[in-house]
Amino acid sequence: MQFSGMSEMNEGCIIVTGASRGIGAAIAETLAREGFTVGCLSRSGDLPARDITSAEIHARFIAAACDVTDQASVKAAVDDVVRRADRPLVGLVNNAGLHREGPSDSLPVSEFEAVMTANATSVLIASQAAYPHLRETGEATIVNIGSFFDKLGVKRNAAYCASKAAVGAITRCVAVEWASEGIRVHNVAPGYIATDLNRDSLASGPLSQFLAKRIPTGGPGVAEDVAQLVRLLFTLSGRFMTGETLYLDGGQGMAL
Template structure:
């Protein structure tokens, strides 16, 4: 890759597929340069994106559960001449188990993947955002952070931690011009769960009863909101958790 001359970029983790790829595509459609980070190092799947926009996406390989990984990514980007102006912490995982029998190894795995990785990525990007004069960090949480979901002790706790991390950093780093927001989706159709959420599937039938609008969201719904947070429309928004769940979490 040719070294850019002080071009700004937004780093998106977990960007190779699903919600992360959709976020990368939405940012590219805004005309931004995107660094898509994933374990595979694959270019985000952005079907139908104009070639000149797709060319503005650079894929990098990194395992965000390794604390040093994002520090290395940020250092390499700076060496290449990139100026980081934002970060989307999308990488994460889900697993379930009965709470009385959940292996503690699973607890640590989810906390490392969903919470510790957010902290280490934010720490890694912080000096770069300060150097840039400020920026935006969007953490992808979950509406499970406020629910009591059977067999999801570790997942719910890790996503609740994302909200707390967001609030603290938003307050602490505001003086540096850095905004931090938590986007907490509900049930979202992606390539990973499309079968389970297909029409006629038991989970889809359940959600049609629980979501007031009768259907789950899409990766594009999440991506559109995240991209909007990087525009002037979100200039005074920081520290909040935005629930994107079709009102499922408040429906009675």
């Protein structure tokens, strides 16, 4: 099925991993408000934890439980969402991830591998599961959620930084391989983003004071900032931009 315009694209389904809370939940809600059916994948299988009163928006959610590090689990969830949506899969947002830290001289290899699997291998697993469905549309988009840590040296974060750098590399490789199939692939790399999971730690104390001085725009972003950029990538027409990493960090990563 070939899509000729965004009005038709909005009639399709987009799958979001890690959609039950935080940035993933904000992305799911924003895409649903744009008119997409949204497959909400998470380990719990819960709907996005958002204050949504509209029954119309709720009706656009399809929740499914899966482990993004397990290939069979992800494939089953993706196929189930597509079947239940009864409309073409036009997009995938690889948002699910894990953050653990520790000193590089004693970081257990098992911890390093766990972060790499959750943050990077999962991107390939979900993209492979979605690929047959995305290819059928002739016009589809994958958005991976990376981090501006991919270009920084951050103490105690060797695993996380490496995993997010890998997300950028996977984005570029898949973008050039699947471009001929009409599939665009992008990497959104946020900086510090306040969510329900970390809002308190970012709102007060030494970290808050540091970020207020370090981020040129004055402090952390919010989940909706990421969600709106993701929405934009799904509503762009044309195929010529692909494989790019888009930094959303208030200028922190480039500031002296």
